[in-house]
Amino acid sequence: MVFYGTGDERAVVAVPEGGTREVPAVRLPIARAVPVLSRARRAPDAHPAAGFWGAVVVAALRLVARGRVRPAVTDGDFDAWRVGPLDAADHAAVAALARAMPAHARALPLPGTSPAELPDAEPLIRAFFDAVADGLPRGSAAVHAAGTPEFTGHEPRKVPHLRAWADEGVRISLRVEGPDEFRAVVQVHSLADPTSVVDAAELWSGASPRTRSAATVAVRRAARAWPPLEELLHRPVPDGIALADADVTDLLADGVVLLSAAGVDVHWPKDLVRDLSARVVVHADRGDRPSFFGPDQVAAVDWRLALGDDPLTPEELDLLAQAHRPVVRLRDRWTLVDPELARRARERDLKPMSAIDALGAALSGSTEIDGTRVEVVASGWLEDLRERLSAADLEPAEQPAALAATLRDYQLRGLRWLDRMTSLGLGGCLADDMGLGKTITLIALHLHRGGGPTLVVCPASLLGNWQREIERFAPGTPVRRFHGTGRETADTGFVLTTYGTMRLDADRLAEVEWDLVVADEAQHVKNPTSDTARALRRLPARARVALTGTPVENTLSELWAVLDWTTPGLLGTLPAFRARWIKPIEADRDEAAARRFAALIRPFLLRRRKADPGIAPELPAKTETDRPVALTREQAGLYEAVVRELMAEVADATGIARRGRIVKLLTALKQVCNHPAHYLRESAPVLTGRSGKLELLDELLDTILAEDGAVLVFTQYTAMARLIGRHLTARGIDSLFLHGGTPVAAREDMVRRFQDGQVPVFLLSLKAAGTGLNLTRADHVVHYDRWWNPAVEDQATDRAYRIGQTRPVQVHRIIAEGTIEDRIAEMLRAKRSLADAVLARGDAALTELTDAELADLVALRSGS
Known part of the structure; x- marks a missing residue:
């Protein structure tokens, strides 16, 4: 695969204005291209061609995961894996991808074509599918799929003797006939045309030896998946076999699943009823609703079997329970009976549920019985309670007369x-x-x-x-x-x-x-x-x-x-x-x-949000802005020194010690981004001119205070907040500082002074002051350093953006350019998989990165 960009190779590509152009290129083996393209599929800044091929990668991997792979022999007689066989839905999906392929995704002319002529899309997609299948590791699963060890080596090998065996152009399915006497008839489908299907008996008389050989191979694989079909291999024409009732029972229980995994569909007679189903019924017919906190409260549970939506009568259940064949005559029609359903008809009573478990099953609509998830139906007071809890209309409850307010x-x-x-x-x-x-x-x-x-x-x-x-x-x-x-x-x-x-x-x-x-x-x-x-x-x-x-x-x-x-x-x-x-x-x-x-x-x-329609229309607008700042020369030097020193410590450690050193690295880098004095723990530092963040904060405060505004400044570090407070005092700006050690009475006094407009700047520890405070005097919120979880930042912002706020609120997130802060902000915006891990587990997610991934994350990018 060739990627266009910086590289040692050159590639000739077709260009929109006509003709071709030579561009730098990087050639990647398929094993390396797959993860690159998978990431490109979700990247907001990815080229459309990379995004398209990322979608093709996902489609190919899904086919492989479904077992749609088969062994093949290349023109050079080497073993290979190919995607297939494909059913009609798969062919339709390939055609849809082909129609969506942008011109950029196939701008590399193929040999023998006009330089300005784009290759056909579908052959390229099929070839890429095959490359993905062949590029996956080969192991025990490959042995099972191929049935021969020749296709399991890490390197391709010459297998000319297997060409006829592997050169399959057909697939088979089974048509079950009955119910008086069951028979499985082999049907042969063309891979080139999925709609072309013929019985094996009809095919055999006029088909070529190659086609008959391919069909025999397909039957052999099906027999490997479901042994009762082995009888077909001993017949001159593998056209069909009689099925005993035990065979049909086995086919219903496990055979259909095994054959499906091998790419063999099973078709049942159209006039055979197959919509017999079972649901769990939770009986709660007592007049009084039990206390759900009572440990001894239980509800009776049993099976309800139905034909379509109509429950079976007790007599029909008895008939089903006594059936000795995989079919039973119900309501003048033959009905196919899954062995598990027959067992449920015999064993109708189940272990009672606790009342709270019964409520949970009724609300979710399902429960687990013997490791299988089944549908649940409630009855009695439990169904009444379920309907009451699920109802959108709430019981009338007027505002209490003693409440000295009007509820929204x-x-x-x-x-x-x-x-x-x-x-x-x-x-x-x-x-x-x-x-x-x-x-x-x-x-x-x-x-x-x-x-x-x-x-x-x-x-x-x-x-x-x-x-x-x-x-x-x-x-x-x-x-x-x-x-x-x-x-x-x-x-x-x-x-x-x-x-x-x-x-x-x-x-x-x-x-x-x-x-x-x-x-x-x-x-x-x-x-x-x-x-x-x-x-x-x-x-x-x-x-x-x-x-x-x-x-x-x-x-x-x-x-x-x-x-x-x-x-x-x-x-x-x-x-x-x-x-x-x-x-x-x-x-x-x-x-x-x-x-x-x-x-x-x-x-x-x-759960209601401020942005929900009709919830808080009186709230003013909120504007959130990322404020990138460049590191000073001192910060950049410190940042790179910390990366060199602490990355070496990470590389020398394992287990818990390694995780601890990664957290130490991340903390040190964030402190460097805040201010050199923060990282160096200087006791009497010079603060001006040393931090891009502090310079931007000064600019923001000058504007905010000139407009008679008020601002909350959040940081996760109390040491940094104290440095900011010292800096503001030197500039003649009054500020307050609230942190986890602030006594309750002092906290309440600070809130009152800020809300009364006595002090315009409130410095707050993110963890200690991110919840519970009403600070609507502020019309600006500054996040001086980034938290890993945006939900925590949102809570902090809500100290100002809440009911009672009358002015538009501006939120400023200060981010050091080219640093780990920049990369985290990018991941949070793009919602990539690593961002999901960070959102879920904070720094802990980053402690599990490899050394190479961590080095890439913390590296100082150019231009900082």
């Missing part, structure tokens, strides 16, 4: 949803975007229920905000802090505590029968094995509500941790959840599994 429409819908879930004894997760008013919605829920006490567990920074909001919107409602030296509980009103205090004093809190327990910023308990999460689970409550703007920051296991607290048992155990949902959705990208999972959790999670 979406907040009233949130109240009604919370009322429905908590009145059923089922918890829920309100996952609205930051700033949409989750706090006031929860206060309204407390007033609406009018029952016992509500315990709110939140980060320490939010205690003051909760108390102010309750006193403002529910005047007269008792509110106490269970924190510090004054730890009071109550049997009415609100009790506020922090996650840390709750963890240390869980025994006292567990003595109260809470009406509601609320976990605010619930992502704080995303690790279910942490002491904080364990303590939270010990608190008794009639209902549990989680509040979070980011129900999934990293992986689905975090969502499991939240929902398993609000509705215990809904998603099963964590190991079972990983196997059933995380692997199919996150690793395998199984869209069907994702749809089932969405159906399961939808009733328990309410």
Whole structure:
């Protein structure tokens, strides 16, 4: 394969204006071209030709993965692998690719053609398919496919004696006739014309010896996949064989799958009914809905077999259970009976499910029985509950008269949803975007229920905000802090505590029968094995509500941790959840599994975004801009020195030590990008003129302050924030600095001073101040250094961009050009596979890169 670009070779290509041109080229073997083109397929800046051939690579690999490969012998008598046989759908897909091929993708003239004439597209695609198939490693799978070890060597070998064996131009299928007496008839299909099909008996009389040999080879391969066909090999004409009932049963159970993998389709008689199906029925016919938190509540489970959509009667089930043949007469028609369905007719009663498992099965529409996923039908109160939870219309719940505010429409819908879930004894997760008013919605829920006490567990920074909001919107409602030296509980009103205090004093809190327990910023308990999460689970409550703007920051296991607290048992155990949902959705990208999972959790999670139609139309515009800056000469020198020194340390290490050194490398490079004094830990540094980022921040602040604006500056490093604060003080600019060690009272005072307009610049630690604060005085947000997860940056931005903001908000992300920051920003924009890994696991994903991949990631690009 030839790539056009910088290289030692030259290639002659056709050009649009006519004629040809000689260009530099790089010649790649197919094994190297495949990964290059695969990446090009998704690259936003890739040439259209590279993107097209990337799509062809994917199509070729899918054919190979389906087993559509066959051994062949080249014109030079060497062994080779080719893609095939292709069915009608495959041929249509190749034709569609050929029609879509751009001219650039075939601008290399073929020998013997006019220089300005483009080669035909389809032969090029087929040749590339064959090259991909032949370029894959050969191993035990190749032995099985070819049936001979000649096709398994790493290097091609001369096999002239196998030419007749491998030179196949046909494929076969089986037509099953019956049901009085079953027979399998061999049909022969032309590979050149998939619509051309003839019975082997008819073909044999007039076909050439070469065609008959090819058909015999195809029969031999089919017999290797399904042994009952071996009888065909002993006949003068392999036209068909009689099938005993046991053969048909075996064909239904495993044979069809084995033959399909070998490229042999099985066609059943048209008048034989084949739509017998089985679904699991979960019976919950008792009058009262059981408590879903009760460990002893169970639901009966059995099989429901149906012909089409019509369930079988008990008499028909008995007839099916007693059948001794693979067909049974049902409703005056012969019906094909899968052995597994007959077994289910005999063993109708299944092991009972717990009530919460039954609800999960009813909502997702499926469950797993003996390792097989099957459809589920609910009955009784369980079906009523499923319909109630899935209904779009919410029960009426008016705004409480005691609420000193008017709820927006979406907040009233949130109240009604919370009322429905908590009145059923089922918890829920309100996952609205930051700033949409989750706090006031929860206060309204407390007033609406009018029952016992509500315990709110939140980060320490939010205690003051909760108390102010309750006193403002529910005047007269008792509110106490269970924190510090004054730890009071109550049997009415609100009790506020922090996650840390709750963890240390869980025994006292567990003595109260809470009406509601609320976990605010619930992502704080995303690790279910942490002491904080364990303590939270010990608190008794009639209902549990989680509040979070980011129900999934990293992986689905975090969502499991939240929902398993609000509705215990809904998603099963964590190991079972990983196997059933995380692997199919996150690793395998199984869209069907994702749809089932969405159906399961939808009733328990309410998610609204600011950008959703009708949610927050009064919010002003938000503009996000990447601000690239060049490194200073000092920064560039430090950057390259760090790469040389620490990459050498990485290369000398393995295992955990290597991962630790990679994290050290990444941290050092980000600090160099921020400011040399940050990396060098200078105690009394000169700050001006040494950092491109600091110079840009100065320019931004000059403009913002001249327009009477206010700005939040986020950094993940407290040391860098202190350097910025010192620099601003030297310039005569007042600023505040909030970090994880700031006491609660000081935090509340800082927020008040900033919101009152006393100080225009607020420096914040990203981790400590990225949630829970209302800082709508700011109309600018600066991210001084990049976080690996954009969701965390979005949370920080939402300190300013939230309900109550009246001015357009501008978000500035400062990025050091040509550095690792630049590469990460590019990956986040392009949504490439490595970016997905970074989004999911942060620095941990980068610790698993090879030395070469890591070196490419951190290398300082030219022009910096």
